[in-house]
Amino acid sequence: MSTFKSLQEINIENIEVGDLLEIKRGGFEHWAVYIGNNEVVHLTGVDDGERANKGKHFIISGTKYNKAAVIRESVSNAVGQDRVRVNKEGDKKYR
DSSP, X not given: OOOOBOGGGXXXXXXXXXXXXXXXXXXXXXXXXXXXXXXXXXXXXEOOSSOOOSSSOEEETTEEXXXXXXXXXXXXXXXXXXXXXXXXXXXXXXX
């Protein structure tokens, strides 16, 4: 499997539609799906102004959320200054 690199070190032209981008964020990995045209879709927490429900919440980047959204944005916005790799681990098995 490839190593994590800065976005500038990765050749985006080699990323294919459907590839998984694994983004290293501190002690965890965040995932996005490449959809072409230098864009990805990924899950993010939604701050609805409510305190996270103790029984029904999830954590993204160490923050508790009650709601989530799937968003579409540029690869550079999704990755930011974090390190990333294209994860093709399941390609042979699931294609």
